[in-house]
Amino acid sequence: MKPISERHIHEVGKFRCFFRTRKHFCLCLTDRFVFVHDKSQNIHRFCDLSRALLTYSAILRLSLFEVKPYVITTNLPIGTVLADLAKALEGNTQCILEAPPGAGKTTIVPLALLNEPWLEGRKIIMLEPRRIAAKAAARRLQEGLRVGLQEGFQEVHVGYRIRGESTVRKETRIEVVTEGVLTKMLSSDSALSEYGLVIFDEFHERSIHADVGLGLTLLTQDLARADLRILVMSATLASLDLPRLIPDAAIVRSEGRMFPVETIYLRSKPDRPLQELVRAAVADAIRDHDGDVLVFLPGQGEIKRCLETLEKQWRDEPDVEVLTLYGDLSPEQQDRVLRPSVRGQARRVILSTSVAETSVTIDGVRTVIDAGLSREPRFDPRSGMTQLVTVPVSKDAAEQRRGRAGRTQSGWCIRLWTEQDQTSLPERR
Template sequence: MTNLPIDEVLDDLRNAMREGRNAVLVAAPGAGKTTRVPLALLDEPWLAGRKIVMLEPRRLAARSSAAYMARSLGETVGGKVGYRVKLDTKIGPRTRIEVVTEGVLTRMLQSDAALDGVGLVIFDEFHERSLQADLGLALSLQSQDLLRDDLKLLVMSATIEAEPVAGLLGGAPIIRSEGRSFPVETVYRPKPSGVYLDDAVAQAVADALRSHDGDVLVFLPGVGEIRSTEGKLRSRLGSAADSSVRIHPLYGSMTAEAQDSALAPLPTGMRKVVLATSVAETSLTVEGVTVVIDSGLMRVSRFSPRTGMSRLETVTVSAASADQRRGRAGRLMPGTCYRLWSAEEQSALAPRSAPEIAEADLSALLLELAVWGAQDVSELQWLDAPPAPALQQARELLVQLGALSRDGTAVTAHGKRMALLGKHPRIAHMLLRAQEIGLGDLACELAALLGERDVIRASAGQAPNADLRIRLEALRGRGAYAHSVESSVRGRLIEEARRTRRELEALTVSGASETAESLDDCGLLLAFAYPDRIGRQRDNGKFLLSGGRGAAFAPGQPLAHESWIVVADVDDAGTDSRIRLAATVSYELLAEHLQEAFAVENHLFWDSESKSVRGRARKKLGAILIEETPLHKPRADSVQQVLFEGIRAEGLGMLPWTKAARQLQERTVFTRHHDVSWPDLSDEALLGTLEHWLDGYVGGMKGRGDLQKLNLKDLLESMLSWDQRRELDKDAPTHWTVPSGSRIPIDYSDIDAPAVSVRLQELFGLPETPRIAGGRVPLTLHLLSPAQRPMQVTRDLASFWSNGYFEVRKDLKGRYPKHYWPDNPLEAEATRRAKPPGK
């Protein structure tokens, strides 16, 4: 067996695992950790014949590493070494090393929390920070703490920061292997502005084939770019394509046979170009590769808590990913890496990608935790805790799907069945509901399609028909688009649908007999999976979704004029997200089968036009208003609350203010201005405390007309104690009796200057300004002419008599000659008549 760099630290690793429960192994790409470590630990005494389970983030790497380890032992896969991945399992009674992925470890833990028969769990390529890896580690740590103190955990990675992981594992030792790789020349070759990615990559591949020996590994963001680049490359290579150069796509959803073909060595004289997604970044050795061409892009799924939707985004790789890709060229011999960006751009790359748990839809994770029995995610240990907004969105969705109780705290029986299916909660719910109504076969086909990249290719410059039904037709080999589905893809999806059907039948005890399904049932099945994406036509191809978002079709889409649709895929961009995949549905089917999604809201509101409380009964499907009818007999307390809201909106002028009521308010406010122990009856305070002082008086009232029945003065007076009422009459009287005997009302609207308006003649003989509030506040006197017109304002009557009166007297005597204007007002007798008293 060839020596590998990891061999130098295997003894250190064995010692660490013998002495403790956990360890962290950091080994450079190509060191051999994935295939050597499980074999090196298999015969350790502490393992005592139990299994090693190794979690591998990618299916391709899981199958490849298991096959390599089996060959190392002179066996085939399924003997001592086996694997379990989605739609493919090869294990046997002798299997001691299981390489698993796609949530298999989570399923194992959920069925047996103690992992009986397992002695070691290895988390390989942990730097990828997949959601399943984070969840699996969190569950394994709790199992270790509560149930299995002899269970050992080993985290392996090439580029991760080891210290935080070691801390999470209880201060576990860190073993490092520097690795050995051949020198790789890095060539920066920025993509020219205006040149399409596929053209730039095809040119780079053609140049590399001319300048270098060996095979070429190309990293592209997705399947669409792989397909277009393959076409451009075949055009450039001409007859050399297939005759001397084989072009192999490599991505996760390909068949196992096609993936194996891309990895296998070619006969002498043949060269290979592998067009791959990031699936080839780690844990793989592509035989013969000496050149890597890196587009610098990758596709990731990101969840938006704002919309509750996930979207695929093409993003720039991190520096760690770029180094991983570069290392593929130096696995077996010196190589070259072409980077389609500049050295300056390289220095600006993020050190590493964000963990999936920080950006993913967390509904599947939350469901697994609920089944596990964790009511709070903080009960488990996380390297990065799941973000609260995404958790809240996930909880709301699971409640809507019936997987959690209405308060979101406990898993339901339906939720447990959903989890057992191992699908996304949306798909699992759809499958179970479809089985109940006899549409299980169609649902299984639909589930296979929804888990696949679009099987219909877009035409140049034009989006494909968004109707999901034509894809089902094409999957069945029928319709205008049947030729668009690759035979290998069709075969794999049909087999996946059959397998899901078997799992569904094994899980459900009973269900309706299969009905004569129609492709038009697709919309109903989608509505089960996406109850928040049921859409109703607004106008011109625009729809309001039940989740509250807007969505729209691209121009020319056949479904754009349907009344009701269900959206399976949107781009989540802008105000109206672009609909990429949908199906039509009838309102009658929705009303029959999604009764739990409908709700009747009793909506009370303040009608500013009529100045009254109005009520409507609104039947809604999420955010979609179905119908609205007048609300009869609304709850009295709700009516009262809206009435108060209306008063606040309109102001206290809604209430029947008499002069007496307003004066009482102003007198009290004046008194409080000098003594804060008094109640606050200002407009602001009254509006803020309507529930306190009006409650009990507005029962049965709905609007302004009803409010006019209130005796506002009595209401305000009831807020004062008996002693306060007496004190108010004494210190802030309603009237002042002037020397002439008239009772003049006091105006308290200005709390700093209470005032009376009185004819000058009625004050003759009064030497000083009258005072209130126990003598603390002088009244402001508005002195009037005999015709009640303002003549002078004063708060110092004595000064007015001495200085101002004589000027005023000249003017008044000229205008009112028949009236009495004495030379000495202090000795004159006050009068309400034109002549002095007694004449």
């Protein structure tokens, strides 16, 4: 159904105007039923006046049904719990969503909640742990809205805010931000008056910025905004104390769907430089398997050394393209990697830091090569400073990386350590 503009009020003589404000207007269809168009949320409602006071707020509460601007359909696992999630947030201002990687948390949940009446036209803000993840999430959300747009409705804008860059504008309804940006926003608007829902995505990664942001948002909800909704999304609750931190929160769980991934270990301890191990593993993956290859490396230095080695080997092979992915790349270079691969084009070998572990989905990847190393901040009591230290990857992070190969179809994971070394890895970060 197409929205009725205000000029149509005078053209339809049999309908009389019930009331009209800057954001909404209502037409009486009969003595009992009225038609409401809410311009702030771009939602149509048909209401039964025999059960309502003649006020706009009462009409909204007693709506019989809605014609929504977006229809979100998905075959991802998260689709089975969307109704439960919406119901939980309708009756509770705090909610925890547990869903494994690949369930569709990041790209589906904000869209599904955008039409909820308790938002009252306010925005949704979603926190991502990394800049690349924020930009990729905003892009995928915008694509999802474009696909689900119903005839006659204007498209809603999705924007992102990261350090030094923003695409947010006046009509933006969903903002994807990095964790530090929320703290800055709270310093200028402690009540978050423009927002109706704050989503903390990938909270299982735990950082000081995410913890501080959640604490400040809970304080805002307690002191200034009792109607503010808070949704914490995590791949697991096993290592988190969220139920203790938010004891009144409703908990919704979604089962994941993972395609089988074959794990391959080295037969003996490696005695060659990392770039040589990666070169041999990439050659095996290109020869024995199809699809793109994603290589996890600890940092930019290792990526550049591996890039030089691989470019020498595949320089004369037009069917193989070597790309890199890390936080300091330009937006154009990041988009080149995150853009879905096209069948028939060159196979991609993507050298990435841990930014591709979660939140970011790279379509076309069927083989993951894991160097088994990560670079993490460690406090040095001697210098009084925090330094980046290269450490063995934890078991849960290794599983996250392995899962990148099984998002859309079966795949393979080549681990550059032995099966015996696997037992000595730390359980969690």
